[in-house]
Every structure is written in structure tokens, then in C-alpha cells.
Amino acid sequence: MAYPTDRKYTKQHEWVKVVGQQAAVGITDHAQEALGDIVFVELPKVGADLTAGNSFGTVESVKAVSDLYAPVTGTVTEINADLATSPEKVNKDPHGSWMLKMSLRNAGEIGDLLSAAAYEQFVAEEGGN
Amino acid sequence: MSSIETSPGSPPATVRKTALNAVHRQMGAKMVDFNGWDMPVEYPASIGCGVINEHMAVRTGVGIFDVSHMGDIRLAGPQALAAVQYISMNDASKLVVGQAQYSALLYPQGTFVDDVIVHRLGEDEYLLVINAGTREKDFSWVRDNTRQFDCAVENLSDDFTQIAIQGPKAVDLLQKMTSADLSAVKFYWVTRGDILVLDHSMRHHFGNTLIARTGYTAEDGFEIYVPSDEATSALVWNRLLEVGKEFGVVPCGLGARNTLRLEGKLPLYGHEISDTINVWEAGLDRFCKMDKPEFVGRAALEKAKTDGVKRTLVGLEMTERGIARDGYKVMDEGGREIGYVTSGSPAPFLKKNIALAYVPPEFGSVGGTVKVEIRGQGVGAQVVPTPFYKRPKKA
Numbered sequence: 001m002a003y004p005t006d007r008k009y010t011k012q013h014e015w016v017k018v019v020g021q022q023a024a025v026g027i028t029d030h031a032q033e034a035l036g037d038i039v040f041v042e043l044p045k046v047g048a049d050l051t052a053g054n055s056f057g058t059v060e061s062v063k064a065v066s067d068l069y070a071p072v073t074g075t076v077t078e079i080n081a082d083l084a085t086s087p088e089k090v091n092k093d094p095h096g097s098w099m100l101k102m103s104l105r106n107a108g109e110i111g112d113l114l115s116a117a118a119y120e121q122f123v124a125e126e127g128g129n
Numbered sequence: 130m131s132s133i134e135t136s137p138g139s140p141p142a143t144v145r146k147t148a149l150n151a152v153h154r155q156m157g158a159k160m161v162d163f164n165g166w167d168m169p170v171e172y173p174a175s176i177g178c179g180v181i182n183e184h185m186a187v188r189t190g191v192g193i194f195d196v197s198h199m200g201d202i203r204l205a206g207p208q209a210l211a212a213v214q215y216i217s218m219n220d221a222s223k224l225v226v227g228q229a230q231y232s233a234l235l236y237p238q239g240t241f242v243d244d245v246i247v248h249r250l251g252e253d254e255y256l257l258v259i260n261a262g263t264r265e266k267d268f269s270w271v272r273d274n275t276r277q278f279d280c281a282v283e284n285l286s287d288d289f290t291q292i293a294i295q296g297p298k299a300v301d302l303l304q305k306m307t308s309a310d311l312s313a314v315k316f317y318w319v320t321r322g323d324i325l326v327l328d329h330s331m332r333h334h335f336g337n338t339l340i341a342r343t344g345y346t347a348e349d350g351f352e353i354y355v356p357s358d359e360a361t362s363a364l365v366w367n368r369l370l371e372v373g374k375e376f377g378v379v380p381c382g383l384g385a386r387n388t389l390r391l392e393g394k395l396p397l398y399g400h401e402i403s404d405t406i407n408v409w410e411a412g413l414d415r416f417c418k419m420d421k422p423e424f425v426g427r428a429a430l431e432k433a434k435t436d437g438v439k440r441t442l443v444g445l446e447m448t449e450r451g452i453a454r455d456g457y458k459v460m461d462e463g464g465r466e467i468g469y470v471t472s473g474s475p476a477p478f479l480k481k482n483i484a485l486a487y488v489p490p491e492f493g494s495v496g497g498t499v500k501v502e503i504r505g506q507g508v509g510a511q512v513v514p515t516p517f518y519k520r521p522k523k524a
Contacts, residue, residue, distance in 0.1 A: 037181040039452070040451075040452055063170065063384050
């Protein structure tokens with residue numbers, strides 16, 4: 001698939017969409033497809049400090065629990081309350097279902113992340129295709 | 130995201146495969162190593178599958194499962210019944226030809242070698258269907274513990290492709306593929322019939338196929354035992370999917386198999402039953418006939434009964450947000466560890482998060498509250514009656 005170019009990606013299959021000094025975070029289509037039916041999303045509280053590369057929550061399918069990793073460093077400003085009652089939205093619209101929004105401590109971190117094309121390639125290589 | 134498993138083109142050389150392995154992979158199923166077997170967990174969302182859809186199909190329509198990884202042991206001979214009676218805790222003398230029963234093979238300590246379905250196929254012929262992970266262990270156990278009986282013990286596990294057809298519409302689907310009268314086959318009875326598979330150029334006719342009205346989903350359904358060559362297996366599987374279209378059939382993997390059996394409180398070896406758990410703890414009293422002749426494990430069970438159980442298997446329903454999973458600790462309201470979850474998962478039909486757990490008997494009363502430790506936090510749960518789900522009685 002062609003991944004949206006309005007955002008960056010991580011090797012942990014998260015996406016980050018930057019608007020000014022805020023970033024919206026979610027998981028990619030590849031991630032939701034690999035997970036299967038998502039039944040539970042555990043997110044941090046507003047005000048929580050996140051460090052790039054550290055786990056900030058979990059996403060659960062019927063069979064398994066997977067960690068979510070902070071793509072950048074900052075503070076949580078908003079969480080998507082919808083996902084508490086309708087976690088399946090992440091399956092239906094992974095790129096439209098943001099999980100949390102956060103302030104950016106260090107805008108330079110975004111540069112280290114993957115472009116849509118680079119992420120596509122990463123997924124293709126990881127799958128052994 | 131941590132550890133997403135993608136499905137490579139073919140399984141590692143050392144893993145075991147059923148005859149339908151290539152079919153599952155070709156359908157795009159997500160595969161997993163289950164006790165050394167390369168098995169489908171779920172089929173793709175793009176063909177209307179996925180654990181939840183597969184689960185719901187079995188509860189409302191029909192689903193098919195490849196369960197060929199399970200094992201088959203045949204006992205035949207003049208003392209076949211005596212042999213079965215000695216190793217199996219239920220009373221096989223109650224079975225007439227064509228009848229089956231749930232039972233278990235026990236160690237002398239009264240703990241489980243495996244659970245089993247005992248089928249009486251003939252006057253002196255019994256078929257034990259056992260778990261995938263315990264095939265070799267069970268066969269050795271059965272053979273070694275029945276030497277004193279005039280009875281042949283054969284391992285037929287590789288001879289069959291076993292397909293489960295489960296759900297309220299299972300009978301409608303299978304009836305279209307056999308001339309055997311399935312309405313005459315009651316639940317937990319078996320028959321032999323043909324499986325008719327018509328395709329463009331040839332009429333395939335597998336006569337004398339074992340058809341059992343058994344299953345592991347807490348629904349009505351059948352398990353059929355067809356020849357295990359890849360061509361036959363694929364033919365039957367694909368034909369079931371084709372004929373079943375009008376009933377909304379979906380292929381189902383181990384993911385749905387687990388959520389379905391959990392809702393029905395059906396035990397899974399290595400979880401609710403094992404070599405360290407006895408019959409009374411597991412709550413399987415009604416399948417254990419202490420008043421029949423001597424069987425392996427009986428003496429230990431007598432003693433365990435007088436000693437009283439130290440733990441009991443209970444059903445839990447999460448009352449606070451969170452999913453209890455296999456192995457999670459169970460705590461009392463004060464946070465003291467009292468037991469553990471044997472199996473836990475979301476229940477797709479019930480739309481709750483449920484679990485089975487071992488706790489001391491004093492915590493086993495329905496309505497009692499406990500906590501389940503989920504990633505360091507105690508999350509509220511309540512003891513509920515089991516089974517969590519019972520299929521509706523036919524009108």
C-alpha cells in the first residue's frame with residue numbers, strides 16, 4: 001500500500017503527524033493488519049512525559065498484548081477517548097485513528113524517523129518479500 | 130509495536146504440518162507454531178475472517194477447522210473395553226456401538242495425562258481422540274498401560290485429516306455432502322458415511338468415513354475423518370467452503386478455536402488440566418466414575434477426595450477495564466496472591482473479558498470479587514457461573 005506522505009514512521013510501526021509543535025501518534029496499516037482484531041488500547045494519562053523509544057502503552061488483539069513505543073519525546077496533551085469504547089476503529093482506519101497527541105520536546109527527533117517510502121521499503125524487507 | 134509476526138512463505142523444516150498446510154498458507158492464514166505444529170491462527174480480514182468473525186460465524190452459522198494435528202489411538206480386540214476402562218476415568222461400558230463420551234487418561238497420582246473423547250466404533254473397537262501436543266506421550270502411555278489386556282493398540286494419528294464443522298448450520302452444510310442421515314445422529318454419537326465431493330470431471334466418493342457429532346466449540350457440529358493425503362484433504366476442505374457459502378461458512382483457526390472453547394468452559398491441556406492438577410480441582414467429577422472397576426489414578430483420587438481440594442477452577446469476568454490472560458496472578462481484594470489464570474481472553478460472543486482461574490475453595494463462590502494483576506496493577510474481576518456460554522436449545 002502507499003503510506004500517507006503527510007507524516008513520518010518508525011520501525012515499531014507507529015506513525016507521527018506533526019502540526020506545529022504538536023504531534024499526533026497512531027499505528028500503521030501494517031501494524032493493525034498483523035495484530036488482527038484490536039480489542040483494547042491502553043494509553044497514558046494527559047500530562048504524562050514520554051521518551052522516544054520507550055513504551056507508553058499497549059494495544060491488544062484477541063490473542064496478544066503489544067507494546068506501543070513513543071516515536072518522539074514530549075508530553076501527552078490529549079488522548080483519543082473513542083478508542084476506549086471502539087478500539088476496532090484502529091483496524092478500520094489506522095491512519096485516521098490517532099491514539100494520542102503530544103507536545104514535542106525536540107523537533108529535531110522527527111528528522112530521524114522514516115518517510116512513507118522508507119517505511120514501505122522497511123515493511124517489504126521485514127516481510128521477506 | 131513489539132514483535133509483529135508476519136507469515137513467511139513456508140514453515141521451518143522441523144515443524145510438523147497437516148495435509149492442509151499449503152491450503153491454509155495459500156488462503157493467507159496467519160500461522161503459528163502450536164505444540165510443534167504449523168497451524169492457522171486466523172484467516173485474513175480481506176476474506177471476511179479474523180478471530181472475531183470466525184468466532185461469530187460458529188455461534189451463528191457455521192465454521193470449519195483443520196484439527197488434523199489431534200491424535201487418534203485405536204484399541205481393538207477381545208479385551209478392548211477392559212483396556213479402555215483401565216486407562217480412562219469415565220465409564221466406557223455405558224457406550225453402545227456408535228456412542229462417544231468425554232473422559233481423561235490419568236496418572237497414578239490422579240492427575241491428567243490428557244483429556245480424550247472415547248468413541249465406541251464396534252463391538253470390540255474404540256477410538257481415542259487426543260490432543261496434538263500429547264500424541265506420542267499418550268500413545269506410549271496407552272500402550273504401556275494396556276499390555277495386560279488382549280487388545281491391539283494402534284496409532285492412527287497420521288492416517289486422517291480431521292475437519293471440524295461447527296455451528297447451528299453445521300448439520301445443514303454437512304448433510305449436503307453425505308448420504309448418511311445426520312438427523313439420526315445425536316450429539317456425541319457417530320456414524321459412518323460417504324463424503325461426496327463432485328467436481329467438473331470426477332465424482333469423488335469417500336465411503337465409510339467416520340462422522341462424529343462432536344466438537345470443541347460448545348455448539349452443535351461434526352468432526353469428519355477423511356484420508357490424509359493432500360489431494361483428498363484439499364478437495365474436501367474446498368468443497369466444504371463452496372457448499373457452505375449459502376450458510377455463510379468461514380474457515381476458522383486456532384484463535385477462534387480457543388475463544389469458542391473458553392466461552393464454553395472446555396478445558397485445554399496445559400492450562401485447566403495438566404500432570405499437576407487432579408480431577409476434583411479441575412471440576413471434572415461428572416466424567417470420573419469412581420464406582421466402576423479399578424482404573425489408573427483411582428486410589429489417589431479417593432485419597433484426594435477425603436483430603437479435600439486445595440484449589441478449585443472458577444470462572445471470572447472482568448469488572449474493571451482490562452483483559453486477564455493466561456498465567457496472570459489472581460489476588461484477593463487486599464492484594465495478596467491467591468491463584469492464577471489458566472486461560473483468559475476477550476469473549477467475542479459474550480462481549481466480555483473472561484478467564485478461568487485456580488483459586489482456593491474459599492474464593493470460589495459465585496459473586497465473590499478478586500483482582501487480576503495486569504502489568505503491575507490489580508484489576509477487578511468477579512467469580513461467575515460457568516460455562517460462560519451455553520448454546521440455545523433447539524425449539
